[in-house]
Amino acid sequence: xxxxxxxxxxxxxxxxxxxxxxxxxxxxxxxxxxxxxxxxxxxxxxxxxxxxxxxxxxxxxxxxxxxxxxxxxxxxxxxxxxxxxxxxxxxxxxxxxxxxxxxxxxxxxxxxxxxxxxxxxxxxxxxxxxxxxxxxxxxxxxxxxxxxxx
Amino acid sequence: xxxxxxxxxxxxxxxxxxxxxxxxxxxxxxxxxxxxxxxxxxxxxxxxxxxxxxxxxxxxxxxxxxxxxxxxxxxxxxxxxxxxxxxxxxxxxxxxxxxxxxxxxxxxxxxxxxxxxxxxxxxxxxxxxxxxxxxxxxxxxxxxxxxxxxxxxxxxxxxxxxxxxxxxxxxxxxxxxxxxxxxxxxxxxxxxxxxxxxxxxxxxxxxxxxxxxxxxxxxxxxxxxxxxxxxxxxxxxxxxxxxxxxxxxxxxxxxxxxxxxxxxxxxxxxxxxxxxxxxxxxxxxxxxxxxxxxxxxxxxxxxxxxxxxxxxxxxxxxxxxxxxxxxxxxxxxxxxxxxxxxxxxxxxxxxxxxxxxxxxxxxxxxxxxxxxxxxxxxxxxxxxxxxxxxxxxxxxxxxxxxxxxxxxxxxxxxxxxxxxxxxxxxxxxxxxxxxxxxxxxxxxxxxxxxxxxxxxxxxxxxxxxxxxxxxxxxxxxxxxxxxxxxxxxxxxxxxxxxxxxxxxxxxxxxxxxxxxxxxxxxxxxxxxxxxxxxxxxxxxxxxxxxxxxxxxxxxxxxxxxxxxxxxxxxxxxxxxxxxxxxxxxxxxxxxxxxxxxxxxxxxxxxxxxxxxxxxxxxxxxxxxxxxxxxxxxxxxxxxxxxxxxxxxxxxxxxxxx
Numbered sequence: 001x002x003x004x005x006x007x008x009x010x011x012x013x014x015x016x017x018x019x020x021x022x023x024x025x026x027x028x029x030x031x032x033x034x035x036x037x038x039x040x041x042x043x044x045x046x047x048x049x050x051x052x053x054x055x056x057x058x059x060x061x062x063x064x065x066x067x068x069x070x071x072x073x074x075x076x077x078x079x080x081x082x083x084x085x086x087x088x089x090x091x092x093x094x095x096x097x098x099x100x101x102x103x104x105x106x107x108x109x110x111x112x113x114x115x116x117x118x119x120x121x122x123x124x125x126x127x128x129x130x131x132x133x134x135x136x137x138x139x140x141x142x143x144x145x146x147x148x149x150x
Numbered sequence: 151x152x153x154x155x156x157x158x159x160x161x162x163x164x165x166x167x168x169x170x171x172x173x174x175x176x177x178x179x180x181x182x183x184x185x186x187x188x189x190x191x192x193x194x195x196x197x198x199x200x201x202x203x204x205x206x207x208x209x210x211x212x213x214x215x216x217x218x219x220x221x222x223x224x225x226x227x228x229x230x231x232x233x234x235x236x237x238x239x240x241x242x243x244x245x246x247x248x249x250x251x252x253x254x255x256x257x258x259x260x261x262x263x264x265x266x267x268x269x270x271x272x273x274x275x276x277x278x279x280x281x282x283x284x285x286x287x288x289x290x291x292x293x294x295x296x297x298x299x300x301x302x303x304x305x306x307x308x309x310x311x312x313x314x315x316x317x318x319x320x321x322x323x324x325x326x327x328x329x330x331x332x333x334x335x336x337x338x339x340x341x342x343x344x345x346x347x348x349x350x351x352x353x354x355x356x357x358x359x360x361x362x363x364x365x366x367x368x369x370x371x372x373x374x375x376x377x378x379x380x381x382x383x384x385x386x387x388x389x390x391x392x393x394x395x396x397x398x399x400x401x402x403x404x405x406x407x408x409x410x411x412x413x414x415x416x417x418x419x420x421x422x423x424x425x426x427x428x429x430x431x432x433x434x435x436x437x438x439x440x441x442x443x444x445x446x447x448x449x450x451x452x453x454x455x456x457x458x459x460x461x462x463x464x465x466x467x468x469x470x471x472x473x474x475x476x477x478x479x480x481x482x483x484x485x486x487x488x489x490x491x492x493x494x495x496x497x498x499x500x501x502x503x504x505x506x507x508x509x510x511x512x513x514x515x516x517x518x519x520x521x522x523x524x525x526x527x528x529x530x531x532x533x534x535x536x537x538x539x540x541x542x543x544x545x546x547x548x549x550x551x552x553x554x555x556x557x558x559x560x561x562x563x564x565x566x567x568x569x570x571x572x573x574x575x576x577x578x579x580x581x582x583x584x585x586x587x588x589x590x591x592x593x594x595x596x597x598x599x600x601x602x603x604x605x606x607x608x609x610x611x612x613x614x615x616x617x618x619x620x621x622x623x624x625x626x627x628x629x630x631x632x633x634x635x636x637x638x639x640x641x642x643x644x645x646x647x648x649x650x651x652x653x654x655x656x657x658x659x660x661x662x663x664x665x666x667x668x669x670x671x672x673x674x675x676x677x678x679x680x681x682x683x684x685x686x687x688x689x690x691x692x693x694x695x696x697x698x699x700x701x702x703x704x705x706x707x708x709x710x711x712x713x714x715x716x717x718x719x720x721x722x723x724x725x726x727x728x729x730x731x732x733x734x735x736x737x738x739x740x741x742x743x744x745x746x747x748x749x750x751x752x753x754x755x756x757x758x759x760x761x762x763x764x765x766x767x768x769x770x771x772x773x774x775x776x777x778x779x780x781x782x783x784x785x786x787x788x789x790x791x792x793x794x795x796x797x798x799x800x801x802x803x804x805x806x807x
Contacts, residue, residue: 019748020670020757041534047392049536052385092536094521099529103521107514107543114506122492122499144623 018051022062029069036065036075040082041092049092153218156206157297160247163199163254164287166192170280174273178345186269189276190261196254196283204238204251207296211238217303220244220296226309226725228696236320237310242444242460243296245323250286252324252331256360257283260335267356274342275335282334285467293460309696309725318378325371326398330436332364333401336408337433340426341475344482349422354415357429359784361412365405366780372398373773384731386744386761388660388769391540396519397439403512404432407505414501418563421498422486424505427479434472435512441468442519493565500558507551514543552605552654555647556612560619573615581608592663602658609651617644642783649775656768665762672755679760682743683707684716689747689756697721699732702747702756706736718747742766 018037024030037051042058050058050065061082068078082090094100170192177185210218211234214227224241225234239245257279264272290296313319339357343349375395380388389395408428414421445461492498518535525531556574585604592599620640621629667679671686688703699721706713716734723730736743741764748757 018668020668021751023668039536039538041536047390047534047536052387054384088531088533090534092534093538093542094533094535099525099531100533103517103535103539104543106517107510107547110513111506111510111547114510118502118506122494122502 018062019059022059022066024066024070029066032075033062033066033069036078037062039079039092040065041090043086043090152206152209153215153297153299156203157295159199159202159206160287160297161291163196163203163250164284164291166195166199167280167283167287170196171277171284175277178270178273178277183269186273189273192280193254193258193261193276196280197258200247200251200254204247207244207247208235208238211235214307216305216307217299219298219300222300222304222307224310225307226696227306228725229310229315230695232317233310233315233320236314239323240310240314240320243290243294245327246286246290246294247296248324249327249331250283250290252327253279253283253286253334256332256335264356271342271346274345275338278338278341279334282338282471285470289463289467293463309723312697312721312723312726312728312730313382316378316382318374318382322371322374322378325367325374329364329368329371329398329405330401330439332360332367333405333433333436335360336364336429337471337475340429341478343426344475344478347482347485349415349426349486351416351419354412354425358409358412358416361405361409361429361432362780362784365402365409366777366784368398368402368405369773369777369780372402373770373777377770380766381733381735382730384733384746385759386733386763386766388766391518391537393442393519396515397442400512400515401432401435401439403508403515404428404435407508408432410501410504414498418492418498420492421502423483426483426486428505430472430475430479434468437464437468437471440464492563495561495566495568497558497561497563497566500554500561503554504551504558507547511544511547511551514547515540518543549601549605552609552650555609555650556616559612559616559643559647573619574612577608577611577615580611581605596662598658599662602654602662606651606655606658609654610648613644613648613651616647617641638782638784638786642779642781642786645779645782646776649772649779651772652768652775653772656765656772659765660763660769663764667760669758670751670755671758675755677758677760680762681709682760682762684743684745684758684760686756686758687715694721696725697723700747702734702745702758704734704745704758706743706745713743716743716745718745720747737767739767740765
């Protein structure tokens with residue numbers, strides 16, 4: 001009896017990522033499917049794409065995605081289709097539209113701004129350490145040549 | 151009874167921390183040495199008291215005391231002893247207790263080894279450290295008390311989350327906390343210096359060991375977490391840009407920046423105000439991380455249970471400490487005057503560039519992490535920010551950082567000439583040659599592989615050359631002798647930079663050249679992936695202490711050469727009602743063969759997945775070498791000579807064993 005319960009438990013485990021049966025025979029289409037899957041979010045999971053996820057919904061999305069591919073959709077058409085069905089939330093790479101531009105531009109802006117500030121600070125910091133006169137230079141050279149590190 | 155003792159000790163520690171927060175601060179202000187002297191024994195007492203509380207909770211877990219609510223929720227009599235112990239911090243309340251224990255421990259190290267610190271600075275550092283303690287004692291006692299009893303104790307517990315029952319993840323949190331909390335010392339030093347109104351070379355030297363310690367623990371903690379994700383989550387990913395991972399990565403980046411700018415303060419008395427700001431930000435990001443993990447605002451794979459009340463409390467702590475410190479900074483920073491001057495081409499400038507790049511990368515991680523929240527609250531757009539964004543926005547800054555690193559590390563202080571860089575020419579040629587070779591050898595797929603390989607060689611060989619130049623001139627035999635006698639700091643720098651090169655190489659190689667095969671196999675069938683072959687010998691059911699498992703027996707071959715057997719498992723933890731996967735991995739220096747067993751198929755056979763992961767171990771190996779570099783740097787005798795450590799033990803302190 002106990003063995004039966006355990007067997008039932010094992011049978012009930014969720015699937016793991018892409019199943020062999022889901023894969024397309026055409027390797028080019030399948031490669032495109034894998035690439036697209038990595039950019040689509042498993043909606044019921046926490047931060048997993050549908051390619052990695054073991055959830056049932058992810059499996060459905062993978063199959064749906066492959067159906068569209070077989071039907072001859074382009075990558076953009078498939079993504080538009082997914083967004084139309086599930087909303088922007090499905091995209092792991094946020095679109096570059098509207099306020100999202102802030103997200104995309106912010107790093108470079110900060111980098112340029114920080115660079116400018118740092119550049120100004122460095123030029124202001126720049127001292128003019130007195131250059132060595134020839135006598136000092138010669139003495140330094142002598143010291144360097146006879147250099148014995150302890 | 152023992153639990154009550156622990157509870158009582160924790161409350162007492164709270165009271166001691168309040169005293170330590172107020173009395174030495176007033177003493178330092180008024181110049182009363184008696185009041186200032188309260189700080190050290192109080193810091194020691196805190197460690198002893200929290201230590202008792204932690205021991206009491208551990209005892210409850212080890213003896214499976216199901217009258218404690220926390221033990222019921224997170225333990226089970228069948229759980230192996232190792233995970234009974236590590237289960238203490240495998241939950242919100244217990245991990246917070248570990249957090250305050252480490253906080254107290256760090257404070258006490260300042261009391262024990264800070265004999266050489268000026269009395270007022272030491273008193274203020276300990277008082278600020280105690281104020282952080284007060285906030286967290288209040289948090290744990292009022293919202294997350296681990297010592298709450300059950301009205302009716304059940305016969306058994308609900309078991310620990312099975313994902314946490316793993317050696318990699320069991321020791322991941324303590325290291326992370328040592329890092330997060332270690333940054334509180336840098337924060338306390340920064341705030342104390344702001345109150346004191348003085349930052350000089352000596353301050354830079356004092357603050358560095360603690361930052362270094364925090365950074366190296368964070369490095370180990372992040373590496374452990376990444377390694378765990380690799381072998382446990384079932385498909386060999388090593389970094390997910392998950393909010394919780396980002397929470398530990400942001401302080402790591404800022405701490406790395408702080409580490410480098412504190413060198414400039416120590417050696418050249420420049421960048422003082424900036425260093426103080428970084429110290430505040432580093433701990434600020436630690437608190438942001440705590441908030442992300444424990445509030446559940448940003449849901450993630452391994453966040454602790456969500457509770458709005460706790461989130462608000464942490465937000466208040468975060469706001470008070472970073473806000474307060476930044477305010478203080480705004481008022482006092484102009485007092486910090488730089489002394490050292492330096493030219494545009496100099497080590498100082500290179501370190502400024504390092505700081506800029508590290509801080510901007512941390513900012514990229516931060517915006518990406520919080521953007522979904524901001525977009526939803528402010529603009530009503532529900533969206534996701536996932537790995538594709540981070541890979542695109544983060545990587546360029548790392549590439550630039552890696553490209554300038556060897557140059558910066560070899561430039562002299564103050565004013566450099568292009569001449570000194572001549573030694574790097576062979577390295578650059580080597581790196582470019584490797585890049586070209588890899589480009590020619592791979593089947594023209596991606597730019598990432600060649601670029602990563604080239605940068606890895608550039609960083610590693612650059613570190614070797616840097617070390618070699620430290621040996622001065624003369625015959626090779628003399629220089630070889632000298633290299634063994636170089637100070638720990640030189641070796642530490644070379645190892646840390648070389649380790650980064652190894653990690654960069656490993657990441658690029660794994661992403662660019664991974665291969666995979668998925669198939670339904672019956673017993674006796676084989677699956678071919680590249681030059682590797684795997685045969686399914688058998689599938690068995692077996693029973694562990696608190697789980698049942700389906701285990702595959704696979705034999706792996708490389709070009710017809712026998713590699714050995716792999717035993718991937720799929721486990722079910724009946725009490726927790728959760729499945730986990732255990733990958734079967736054959737590791738070697740240049741690749742991992744990584745096998746996972748999936749479901750039994752309706753038509754017979756099993757879904758088997760095999761990945762070839764090139765240079766996978768280099769990712770964590772490089773991180774461990776980086777941490778080792780930090781450790782070596784920490785042992786540099788110049789710190790001990792300068793800080794006069796261990797010379798003056800705390801007066802009248804309570805021993806903390």
